[in-house]
């Protein structure tokens with residue numbers, strides 16, 4: 316096809332070629348992240364809960380649910396290899412508003428090396444309230460959670476959900492994705508915690524397709 320400006324068919328052809336090459340050669344950084352992720356899955360399949368890191372489209376859809384004009388910290392739970400963390404920064408959220416939690420030591424180290432200016436903690440989300448108290452973060456406007464509630468022990472998952480519900484305050488939100496068809500926080504648990512839920516988006520481009528849920532306190 317000819318360029319509408321200068322009609323340079325040769326340049327246009329080489330651009331097409333470059334684009335094709337870009338797509339066909341896997342980025343070594345992405346390959347390394349997938350390798351770390353797969354290694355973590357082999358160490359703890361149920362604790363990781365996915366074979367692949369989330370796609371950038373899922374990460375953007377998750378981050379878009381947070382109203383960054385609401386004051387307070389944004390907490391990421393289960394950061395893995397950092398795809399959501401990257402989307403949070405890409406959305407213009409200042410690093411000092413972010414606290415990133417990852418329980419797996421190797422994944423934590425990968426994250427810490429990747430995001431040297433961020434608070435990246437190797438911690439279990441089951442200790443969320445203590446961790447936030449230690450970091451003086453009483454006001455939280457959003458939680459981005461990739462925690463695999465369908466595969467981690469139910470009592471641990473519910474203990475984390477209790478703390479998430481407590482810390483978000485009146486204007487905050489919990490954003491969670493799941494591969495399942497139902498809300499990963501069950502109806503009785505939502506009632507107990509005084510939360511309302513909304514399935515906001517289905518990201519079919521993710522492998523596997525993922526549903527984005529948003530929870531907030533019942534007004």
Ligand SMILES: C[S@@+](CC[C@H](N)C(=O)[O-])C[C@H]1O[C@@H](n2cnc3c(N)ncnc32)[C@H](O)[C@@H]1O
Pocket residue numbers: 362363364365367368369392393394395396397398399416417418419422438439440441461462463467
């Ligand atoms: C499904 S992966 C998602 C990783 C990444 N956020 C993504 O979307 O690609 C879930 C992550 O949660 C972490 N995780 C699981 N249980 C956790 C817990 N109790 N506290 C902190 N992180 C946890 C796992 O180690 C894993 O990295």
